Amino acid sequence: MKSISADLDQRQMTSGVQRVFAQVTRYPLEILDPEAALEEDLGINSVKLGEVFAVLRETYQLPPVLGIPPEQLRTIGSIAAALTQYLVEHGAESNGNGHVVVAAAVNGNGHAPTAAVASAPVAPPAAPAQAAQAARTTKHGNGSLEPATFEASIRSIFAEVTRYPLEILDPEAALEEDLGIDSVKLGEVFAVLRETY
Amino acid sequence: MRCDVALLAHVLLDGVEERELDLWLSERERAALSTVARPDVRRRRAAGRLAAKHLLLRDGAESAAGTPADGDRFVALDGAGLQAFPADRYREVELMPADGGGAPLPTLRGEALASRLSIAHAGAVSCAALSSRGNALGVDLETVEPRTGAFYRGNFTAGERAWVGAAAATGALDAEWLYTFLWTVKEAALKSGAAPVRSVWEFLAVEVDGPPDLAARLAGCIGAELGERFTAFDVTVTAAGRSTRGAVETTATRDAILTLFTVSTAFTAATAALEATP
Numbered sequence: 001m002k003s004i005s006a007d008l009d010q011r012q013m014t015s016g017v018q019r020v021f022a023q024v025t026r027y028p029l030e031i032l033d034p035e036a037a038l039e040e041d042l043g044i045n046s047v048k049l050g051e052v053f054a055v056l057r058e059t060y061q062l063p064p065v066l067g068i069p070p071e072q073l074r075t076i077g078s079i080a081a082a083l084t085q086y087l088v089e090h091g092a093e094s095n096g097n098g099h100v101v102v103a104a105a106v107n108g109n110g111h112a113p114t115a116a117v118a119s120a121p122v123a124p125p126a127a128p129a130q131a132a133q134a135a136r137t138t139k140h141g142n143g144s145l146e147p148a149t150f151e152a153s154i155r156s157i158f159a160e161v162t163r164y165p166l167e168i169l170d171p172e173a174a175l176e177e178d179l180g181i182d183s184v185k186l187g188e189v190f191a192v193l194r195e196t197y
Numbered sequence: 198m199r200c201d202v203a204l205l206a207h208v209l210l211d212g213v214e215e216r217e218l219d220l221w222l223s224e225r226e227r228a229a230l231s232t233v234a235r236p237d238v239r240r241r242r243a244a245g246r247l248a249a250k251h252l253l254l255r256d257g258a259e260s261a262a263g264t265p266a267d268g269d270r271f272v273a274l275d276g277a278g279l280q281a282f283p284a285d286r287y288r289e290v291e292l293m294p295a296d297g298g299g300a301p302l303p304t305l306r307g308e309a310l311a312s313r314l315s316i317a318h319a320g321a322v323s324c325a326a327l328s329s330r331g332n333a334l335g336v337d338l339e340t341v342e343p344r345t346g347a348f349y350r351g352n353f354t355a356g357e358r359a360w361v362g363a364a365a366a367t368g369a370l371d372a373e374w375l376y377t378f379l380w381t382v383k384e385a386a387l388k389s390g391a392a393p394v395r396s397v398w399e400f401l402a403v404e405v406d407g408p409p410d411l412a413a414r415l416a417g418c419i420g421a422e423l424g425e426r427f428t429a430f431d432v433t434v435t436a437a438g439r440s441t442r443g444a445v446e447t448t449a450t451r452d453a454i455l456t457l458f459t460v461s462t463a464f465t466a467a468t469a470a471l472e473a474t475p
Contacts, residue, residue: 040233042235045318047344047380050397051348053351053397054347054352055347057351057401058350064402065394066399073396073398
């Protein structure tokens with residue numbers, strides 16, 4: 001492990017933040033220009049932002065108060081920059097491929113774990129700590145060799161490296177013939193697997 | 198202290214061309230709005246400004262006439278209501294965005310006004326609130342709709358979630374409505390400056406504490422239209438060890454909630470520090 005590299009990982013963070021916005025707002029990704037003003041250009045209001053921020057906090061395991069100035073919360077790009085800076089300053093680590101592992105909840109496509117986005121307003125909601133734990137488990141499995149966790153973890157790593165949606169990564173699909181994953185990409189996956197396990 | 202609330206429904210502006218709305222806006226306001234890319238956002242911002250200008254003009258007219266200041270505090274505006282004052286009077290009142298965001302600062306013929314304003318939008322409605330004596334206030338308006346599970350976990354404290362659970366169990370109000378109400382209090386308090394947090398990002402660190410019969414009071418403020426029924430009560434908003442008392446007035450339907458928060462007194466209470474937990 002090495003310290004997260006701000007320039008490398010801000011790109012990854014921007015992509016992750018973009019996808020959380022897409023997930024919550026249901027806007028197509030291509031509309032979510034990182035430089036667009038959230039309200040003026042995209043029509044995203046404060047309560048919708050509250051939803052997005054809550055998912056981002058669970059996804060990246062961030063504290064309730066980051067002290068981000070409001071002017072840094074006006075575009076996807078500036079939010080990603082603020083979060084990257086926070087993670088850099090607070091010792092987030094990279095797994096060597098430029099992937100942030102402190103958060104451990106993004107599945108590589110920036111999709112938040114199901115626990116973080118399930119629609120369930122009625123009390124009592126799942127405790128954040130439980131959701132975060134579930135999220136950690138879904139990404140790298142914390143090295144667990146329990147079969148279901150292990151398989152889910154490996155799929156998650158494939159999704160992270162290939163940027164394929166998880167649902168495409170059928171455990172029975174042939175990597176090259178069915179999924180088009182070449183040997184170089186496979187090497188990247190194996191590197192992450194080695195580091196994780 | 199007197200605060201007024203005005204509502205302006207977008208639907209009443211249907212068929213009104215943007216250039217007609219422009220008649221009620223100053224040149225600088227039109228220029229500022231022209232930088233907003235989305236027509237729906239431009240329109241709702243114009244509507245919010247017209248509602249605020251109407252309140253300022255009405256307040257000025259009442260002061261000049263010596264009218265008692267406790268007349269109708271809630272105005273549902275339509276085209277005819279807006280035209281209670283001629284367009285050039287609206288243009289004399291200017292609401293330009295404050296540096297660094299926040300509520301627009303009102304001026305009359307270039308002179309700063311002491312009045313404090315707050316503007317909110319949701320769905321097809323924009324609203325404005327005015328404190329003519331300059332008391333800090335904030336208004337928020339939200340539609341009630343299902344949101345992600347993270348929204349509930351990530352914006353409301355354990356105490357708030359327990360309150361919603363208990364209140365929803367009585368069956369009078371559902372959990373989505375109650376959470377939306379709490380959000381309107383937090384956002385209105387944030388706009389008033391009473392909540393010592395910087396943005397909605399930090400709402401999990403803000404706790405709203407109302408009267409014991411809050412749920413019953415809220416059930417009484419639901420009408421067929423916003424402004425039909427109100428409920429008023431005091432709340433305490435606590436964040437980062439600081440508590441602020443505020444007067445809350447809420448009017449609602451089953452689908453939308455409008456909350457006005459006016460700062461009463463500020464005091465510091467001994468509360469556990471809200472430490473960030475990475």
